[in-house]
Structures are given as structure tokens and as C-alpha cells.
Amino acid sequence: MKILIINGPNLNLLGKREKSIYGENSFEDYYKTLQNEFSDVNFEYYQSNVEGELINKLHEVGFSFDAIIMNAGAYTHTSIGIGDAIAGIETPVIEVHISNVYAREEYRHQSLMAKNCVGVIAGMGLNSYRLAILQFIHLNK
Numbered sequence: 001m002k003i004l005i006i007n008g009p010n011l012n013l014l015g016k017r018e019k020s021i022y023g024e025n026s027f028e029d030y031y032k033t034l035q036n037e038f039s040d041v042n043f044e045y046y047q048s049n050v051e052g053e054l055i056n057k058l059h060e061v062g063f064s065f066d067a068i069i070m071n072a073g074a075y076t077h078t079s080i081g082i083g084d085a086i087a088g089i090e091t092p093v094i095e096v097h098i099s100n101v102y103a104r105e106e107y108r109h110q111s112l113m114a115k116n117c118v119g120v121i122a123g124m125g126l127n128s129y130r131l132a133i134l135q136f137i138h139l140n141k
């Protein structure tokens, strides 16, 4: 099973950025623990701060991978383009967030991608990604 994890803007700063919200771990370290835990899964990881690059990546893998887990960061709330890209590809996407976006500022309550996703997991810390993997494994059985 091929799963791509995509992180959007500012998520390259995990472990350094607003630690009280996003925690102490870098995504690279967490990604290693995921690879060890799910050794049967063929993972790829991509991060970009650029909206068009995120869209290009969705197009590139969206007809060949089995699953995409995407934390689009702030673009979740603003990007019609990312929402349209998810609607246009075949690979199913789960939207994830580290923080509970519904307990934060009102502008974080809206997602322009959620309606084109299988579902949304938010507020579970980095474990949000792990829960999305478990759901895709469950759906692929």
C-alpha cells in the first residue's frame, strides 16, 4: 500500500514553532516512528510552503497512490485550488490537523478541502496522522 503524507506551509517548523500548540517533535522524527510502526506500508513524505507545489504534488501522485494524508496548514482555510485538486484526483485524501482547529480562531473553522476528502482528523496532536493511516489500512482490507 502506497501512502503519501503531504504537509503544507510552516509545518517544516514543527518542533520549533509554537510548541504549546504543535508540540516538541519534528515531523522528520515522527515520520521515522510511523515508518517503523507500519513497516508494510510504502510511505512517501512531501512538504512545501508553496500552494502551487502542493497542487502539483497532488496531481503527480493522485492517480497512482492508494492514499494521501494531507495537512494543508493555513491553506486548508483559504485554498480553493487545493480543494479543486483533491476533487480532481482519484486517490482518496484524509485531511489532518495537529491542533483542534475548532477550538481556535474562527477563520480556522472553515476548510475548503474537507468536502472533497474521505474525512477529517483534528486535535489529536501528531497522532492525527497515525489515526489517518489506521483508517486507510482499514478501508483497504
Ligand code: DQA
Pocket (backbone or CB within 6 Å): 009, 010, 011, 071, 072, 073, 074, 075, 076, 096, 097, 098, 099, 100, 101, 108
Ligand atoms: C494546522 C492548523 C492550521 O490552522 C494552521 O494554519 C497550521 C497547522 C494544524 O495542524 O493544526 O499551520 O493545520
